[in-house]
Amino acid sequence: MFIENAQQLTDCPFLTIVRGYHDPKSPNKNVDEQYPQQEKIFLNIFQIGLFETYHFLYSECRGDEHFKNWIIGLKGADFYQQASLKFNQWYQGEGNAANTSFVSILSEAQHRFWEENGYIKIEGLIDAERCNAVTGLINETLGVDISNPQTWYNDHQLLQGLMLQLYQHETLDHIRNDERLKAVFASLYGLDALLPNCEKVSFNPPVNGNFTFKGSPLHWDIDFNIGPQYYIQGLLYLNDVPVNRGPFSLIPGYHHKIEAELQHKDPKILIEELKEQNLSIPVTGKQGDLILWLQAIPHAATPNCSDLPRYVQYLSFNRY
Incomplete structure (x- = not known):
């Protein structure tokens, strides 16, 4: 070209x-x-x-x-x-943003919850119009007709498990570049020198007799050659996600334990032990709710046993 x-x-x-x-x-x-x-x-x-x-x-x-x-x-x-x-x-070092402190938009109670549990849910951060625009984009990309369940299981070259490797569209940018979204991340990082990552979306249709759950089991997204960092991952519920619609799940508070556990256990062995202990909790939510968690928190999607697909946009920022 x-x-x-x-x-x-x-x-x-x-x-x-x-x-x-x-x-x-x-x-x-x-x-x-x-x-x-x-x-x-x-x-x-x-x-x-x-x-x-x-x-x-x-x-x-x-x-x-x-x-x-x-x-x-x-x-x-x-x-x-x-x-x-x-x-x-x-x-060239000429445009580096100063890592200045940031006045948090979160309450003291929200900060305490974050510090104790390693995750937080911010309710109603993004309006329905923008959420619906992204679900519409996902449906258009995958050929999904929400009124016809037979179309919910189409194959697509950009679909890997639940993850749809879709990055370039103004509807995605409208959410990534939202100022309140950045302010939440800045509140937890303690600085506003942040740039949005260009992240993927997710489509989780209901399981049935012909379709099994395609999500990853409990895991971390950590480079263990480096070890856990203070890195915040996030997702936005684009539609309502009750407990039966494949909510995000995690083990709260594990960021307090991970470093001690890794001193005498291989990460692969440790995550298998955690799976067997069934410590994960579901984090349900409404359309427009933002869920953030620390990199050290084990997490996973869960099977969707409802009558509608679950839609998610992943969101994160990089410090610079």
């Missing part, structure tokens, strides 16, 4: 670094230890998803100009221009 006037846009030299790092023909890489965080900021500023970017780099990309044109095709030339300028400034 050739983008007219792409040559006239501001160059982003980091594209070459990203492409080189993920070039399957260059398995031996000497990469600066700062690279993983730099790549995260690159994805944040250009507002592209991890999965879609890696898929392109490993299966399609033919060079730097092809990578550049792919981003322009997704985001537009004007967006690419502004993102290149912003990232170049950050990368």
Whole structure:
């Protein structure tokens, strides 16, 4: 694909670094230890998803100009221009945001609950109109007719288990870029130098005689070579999720125990033990409710035994 006037846009030299790092023909890489965080900021500023970017780099990309044109095709030339300028400034140390303190919008009781349990539910954060717009996008992408249950189980190349690798649409951006959403994350991080991650969505249809639950069992999303960090994960219920509609589940308070347990247990063994102990609780909610949890909290989706699908948009932020 050739983008007219792409040559006239501001160059982003980091594209070459990203492409080189993920070039399957260059398995031996000497990469600066700062690279993983730099790549995260690159994805944040250009507002592209991890999965879609890696898929392109490993299966399609033919060079730097092809990578550049792919981003322009997704985001537009004007967006690419502004993102290149912003990232170049950050990368050169000129546009780094100061990690200033942030006045929390959460109550003392909410902070105490968060500190004790490692998760929190913020009720009614996003309005029904924006939630419905995303469920409509998911339905359109998957060919789902909500009035026809036979269409709820369609296969799609972007659907992996419950996860739909869908990143680029204004309805998703309207929620990711919500100021109150950022303020909640900022309240828990204690700073407002945050950029939204370009995250996926989820579609969890009811189980039946022909369809079994496709979700992952209890797990962490942790790189155990590094260990648990103070990283906040999140999801938004796009429709009502009572206890029988596959609510998110977790083990509250486990962030107080994980480091001690990992000193004498392998993470794979530990998570299997936790599964057997049945310590998880469901976190039900209404449309527009936001659920946040610490990386150290074991969590999982649950089977949907209701009469409607469950819809979720994942949300998180990266500090910079």
